[in-house]
Amino acid sequence: MKSEIAALVRSALESLAEQGVLAADAVRDPVVERARDPAHDDFATNAAMVNSKAAGMKPRELAERLVAALPASPLIAETGIAGPGFINFRLAQDAHLAVVSQVLAQGEAYGRSDIGAGRRVQVEFVSANPTGPLHVGHGRGAAYGSVVADLLAAVGFEVHREYYVNDAGRQMDILATSVWLRYLELAGEELVFPSNGYKGDYVWDIAATLHRDHGDAYRHGADEVFAGIPADEPAGGDKEAHIDALIGRAKQLLGEPRYRFVFELGLNVILDDIRDDLEKFGVVYDQWYSERALVESGAVNKCIERLREAGHLYEKGGAWWFRSTGFGDEKDRVVVRDNGQTTYFASDIAYQLDKIERGFERVIDVWGADHHGYVPRVKAALQALGDDPDRLDVLLVQFAVLYEGGHKMQMSTRSGQFVTLRELRKDVGRDAARFFYIMRKCEQHLDFDLDLARSQSNDNPVHYVQYAHARICSVFRQAAEKGIDAGLSEGNSNLEHLSEEHEQALLKSIARYPEVVQSAAMNEEPHQLTHFLRDLANELHTYYNAHQFLVDDAALRDARLKLISATRQVLANGLGLIGISAPETM
């Protein structure tokens, strides 16, 4: 509807330009928006105000000329000029009512569009290191990323969802070594676990699997393992040197095949767990992209070569540095360490490059806000390689803090004391978890109120929205029990009986839904949808409280049932888009 009005306004501007009232090249695109205040009719445009200068006349004067130049349309009942020069439009009643039959005819498709025109977009999100289970911080990125992807798909983009698996790097070696050391403990060796190792219970579980299936096949004496290893931090040494030496020792004592086996076991168990966890959270990927495969394919080295040939690398202190400062980064970055190993950053350049070479027009990365300092160097690398850094859009998601009983829940990753996504999901349920995660825009810190999320009351926004849906379902069940014919009539018939204020409000909200989906998708702001759904649910509930639907007057009843049926459809569509169920009963 909004786009139809905008077309009328543009047409008026064009005809004034033809008449020479406006300089054609100076015409500014006007904004058409829904009026917040019903006194300002349904839609308003600032076309006269933004172009008054180009026309050399006062806004209200230009507004009059524009109104006169508007093409006739059956949609518009009335136009007016108000305030500093707004042009207001009041829709014809028929245009208001038509949305009901439109929703009922389109069903699940209502709200979807094709403005993306099939353009290919890649969305990478979560991509947490497979060194342990996902925690509640990852949950926000998972919910946010998946909804952004779904929204883009809903407006016609071809979306590719991807998880980048950091299965190559030092952190994975630390995990493998942690598993092995726990295994040694289970096998009866006495040792002091490294302070920098992974201490979570899941490491014990993996170690236990290894011990159960392979007995002492991987056992070496603790004396042998720790012989000549530099001291750990608690013993006055350096924890990084300590763990690195242990990794080296593990590789040496186990040999390549056995070390690899422990490594793979840890990786696979955790990755399976993450995959399962996300799936139950309603998050599915088109691809799990392995960093190791990227390294082994030679893509990383090729990428480094390209940078070297283009003169963007230099050697210093035995390491190879990328001159990212030449592209706006704060400092230069190492891509090849003095020990010959490529850095995580080097893999990431290759990965980002690979994405663009795969032909995605847009690449969206969802990262935790603590990685924000990383953005300039990645963009710098893309630019250095001759690609447009603007094709990569990094969305930074701020932290989520859990509150219970009005108190912040303290978490620390180091000690392994964190709430996992799985625990949260089992606690408050998938629907509430998803809704709460996306309720706030991503750059806003999220206070996650566990008590509220668990609550089965109307204070809980998820419950409130779902209840609206269930309530409508209940009306139809009630009709069946009472033997009332709730079969809906075709088209727009009877809708003219919808004259109550509550009904007008619902009609407008339902009509607004496609605009909300579009705006939420294009701005990557899922919270627009949760806010909309809350408002729509509220309108349904107040309507419900104020009026009886199953009235004796068959025509009125039909009109009202059609309206709430359309409302139910929009609620279901909206909830579906954010991955939340639309229950028929609570």
Add this chain to the structure above:
RNA sequence: GCGCCCGUAGCUCAGCUGGAUAGAGUACCGCCCUCCGAAGGCGGGGGUCACAGGUUCGAAUCCUGUCGGGCGCGCCA
């Protein structure tokens, strides 16, 4: 110290990319309840949009600075 994000009602947050009298929920204060489906419904008070300048017809929104909070500044990932 430098960089990024945030600062709107007591609290949690919207504010559609510069528009009309800044809105919800919750909390608070009044009335009304037993109604298709309980866990309620209706109404009300509450604001120097952190602060100071600037840009223009017009600023919560854009620019600069100050203050306050969060995060980041590794040959870690």
